[in-house]
Amino acid sequence: MGERASRQSEPVLIVGAGPAGLATAACLKQRKIPMRIFEAGDAPASTWRRLYDRLHLHTVRALSGLPGYPMPRRFPRYPSREQVVEYLDSYARHFGLVIETGMPVQRAAPEPEGDGWRVETPSGTQTGRALVSATGIFSNPLRARYPGEELFQGQIAHSAGYRNATPFAGQRVLLIGVGNSGAEIAVDLAEHGAHPTISIRAGANVVPRELVGVPIQRWAHLIVRLPPGVTQRVLAPVMLRQAVRRQTQAGVPRPTVGILEKPGVPVIGLELLQQARAGAIAIRPAVERFTGQGVRFVDGREEPFDAVLIATGYRPALGYLSDVLPLDDAGFPRMDGVRSLDLPNLYFVGMYNNIRGTLFNIAHEAPLVAEMLAV
Numbered sequence: 001m002g003e004r005a006s007r008q009s010e011p012v013l014i015v016g017a018g019p020a021g022l023a024t025a026a027c028l029k030q031r032k033i034p035m036r037i038f039e040a041g042d043a044p045a046s047t048w049r050r051l052y053d054r055l056h057l058h059t060v061r062a063l064s065g066l067p068g069y070p071m072p073r074r075f076p077r078y079p080s081r082e083q084v085v086e087y088l089d090s091y092a093r094h095f096g097l098v099i100e101t102g103m104p105v106q107r108a109a110p111e112p113e114g115d116g117w118r119v120e121t122p123s124g125t126q127t128g129r130a131l132v133s134a135t136g137i138f139s140n141p142l143r144a145r146y147p148g149e150e151l152f153q154g155q156i157a158h159s160a161g162y163r164n165a166t167p168f169a170g171q172r173v174l175l176i177g178v179g180n181s182g183a184e185i186a187v188d189l190a191e192h193g194a195h196p197t198i199s200i201r202a203g204a205n206v207v208p209r210e211l212v213g214v215p216i217q218r219w220a221h222l223i224v225r226l227p228p229g230v231t232q233r234v235l236a237p238v239m240l241r242q243a244v245r246r247q248t249q250a251g252v253p254r255p256t257v258g259i260l261e262k263p264g265v266p267v268i269g270l271e272l273l274q275q276a277r278a279g280a281i282a283i284r285p286a287v288e289r290f291t292g293q294g295v296r297f298v299d300g301r302e303e304p305f306d307a308v309l310i311a312t313g314y315r316p317a318l319g320y321l322s323d324v325l326p327l328d329d330a331g332f333p334r335m336d337g338v339r340s341l342d343l344p345n346l347y348f349v350g351m352y353n354n355i356r357g358t359l360f361n362i363a364h365e366a367p368l369v370a371e372m373l374a375v
Contacts, residue, residue, distance in 0.1 A: 020350025182311030203255035
C-alpha cells in the first residue's frame with residue numbers, strides 16, 4: 001500500500017503543451033494528480049502560433065472547446081488561428097498550468113525496473129509514473145520526395161512553412177497535395193496575386209462547410225451514430241449530390257472511394273471549387289518528376305513554376321519514442337482507445353484528426369486518461 005501511494009505521488013509526464021497537453025494537464029489537475037508538462041517551443045500552443053494566417057477552424061466553436069473551459073461566446077462560429085491561440089493561452093492561465101518551455105523531449109523510455117517512465121530533456125533525465133504523449137501530428141510535416149528535385153532552380157518547401165501569399169505575389173506556385181491545408185493555401189494564393197496550380201494524385205472529396213445551414217461537423221456527428229447502410233444509401237448521396245456536381249464542373253477529380261469510406265478529413269469548404277471553376281487555380285495530375293524550370297506530370301505535360309509547396313501532410317510526432325515503441329507504416333502506435341497496447345502507463349491524446357474535429361476528440365480523450373490515472 002505504501003509503495004503504491006509513493007508511486008501515486010510521482011508526476012505524470014506530459015510531452016507537448018498544445019491543446020492535447022493542456023487539456024490532459026487540466027483534467028489531471030482537477031483530480032489533484034501531479035504532472036509536469038514539457039514543451040519544445042517557447043510558449044504553449046507553439047505549433048498553432050506558426051500556422052498560416054488564413055487558417056480558421058473547420059469545426060464550430062461550441063464543439064471545439066477543451067474540458068472545463070469553453071471557447072468564449074464572442075468568438076465566431078469558426079474561430080481564427082489567432083483566436084485559437086488566444087483561447088489556449090487563456091486556458092493555461094485559467095487552470096494555472098505550469099509549462100516547462102524550451103524543453104524538447106529527446107527520448108522517452110520505460111524505467112528499467114518498475115512501470116514508470118523517464119524522459120531525456122536539455123536539463124537532464126526526468127522521471128514519472130506515467131507518460132502522456134500529446135505531441136499530435138501537426139508538428140511533424142511529411143515531406144514527400146520526387147525525382148529530379150536537385151535540378152529545379154526554384155524554391156521547394158513544405159506547406160507547413162507557409163504563412164501568407166506575400167512572398168509569392170506574381171509567381172507560378174505548384175502545390176503538391178490537396179488536403180485542407182493545400183486547398184486553403186491555393187485559395188489564399190489565388191486571392192492575393194499568385195498563380196497557383198494543385199497536383200492531385202488520387203482525387204479528393206470536397207464537402208461544403210455547411211449543409212442547409214448546419215455545419216458539416218454536426219452532420220458528421222449524426223452520421224457516425226447511424227447504421228452504415230443508411231448513411232451509404234440515403235444520407236450521403238442526398239446530402240452531397242450538389243457538392244459532387246460542383247466538384248465535377250470544377251475539374252477536381254474524385255477518389256475511387258466515397259467520403260464515408262475514405263479515412264481522414266475531406267476538403268471542407270467550396271472555395272477551392274469556386275476558384276478552380278473560375279480558372280484562378282489550375283488542376284493537374286500527379287507529379288512524375290522535377291525539371292530545371294518546373295515539373296513533368298504523369299500525363300506527360302511539362303509546366304514551369306517559380307516555387308513548389310509540398311502539402312503531403314504530417315506524421316505522428318513520436319520520434320522520441322521510436323526506439324522503444326512499435327509503429328505502423330503510417331507512424332502510428334497500437335492503441336486501445338487512449339492507452340498503448342505495447343508499453344505500460346503510456347497514453348496518447350490528440351493523435352487522430354477526423355471530420356468530428358481534433359479538438360472535439362481531445363476534449364473526450366483527456367478526461368479518459370485522467371480517469372485511468374486516478375485509479
